Amino acid sequence: AQTVTQSQPEMSVQEAETVTLSCTYDTSENNYYLFWYKQPPSRQMILVIRQEAYKQQNATENRFSVNFQKAAKSFSLKISDSQLGDTAMYFCAYWAPLTGTASKLTFGTGTRLQVTL
């Protein structure tokens, strides 16, 4: 069974600084997708970034980028120029293929990020 591990329950960063959140996963699949979701205090789940395993280039979305190491099964999220609005729970998720069009996301336990002044 696929597992996703986030080893940092809580992290703190000062505004305008850079922070990296760690994620490792276990899978025997070769083709899969990885995601980072953000859950602010409103508890709405918001997609931050998506990585396709067959693409070697690391995904980037504005201030958010990933370091995808397929052989090491590592998928870390880097947030540059941190803003107060980045304060949230961050979940790493792995997409496992199911039959038909369904996609099962397996989530890590999350990292609570606090951005301070």
Add this chain to the structure above:
Amino acid sequence: DGGITQSPKYLFRKEGQNVTLSCEQNLNHDAMYWYRQDPGQGLRLIYYSQIVNDFQKGDIAEGYSVSREKKESFPLTVTSAQKNPTAFYLCASSNDRGSPLHFGNGTRLTVT
């Protein structure tokens, strides 16, 4: 705007009562999902459905039931058999393989 609507936002029930959580989507997505979120445990899959009138158990289906009579609707019933029902419940949908899930705003269920 297209999206997923979960209602109600907060739900309170007495132990031993069944309760149904609503989830409606107008994204025309084929697949729908129910996740449960507990502190320190991330999100865990309860049930999912790929098409109307078909659904499959996820990782923690015991004590829950679902139906998928319409493409846009996927209600979740928390039965009295669920031993620890108090949690935050999230409904989601997707269309293509590997596509991100779209989530509703969630329902916080408290059973006393």
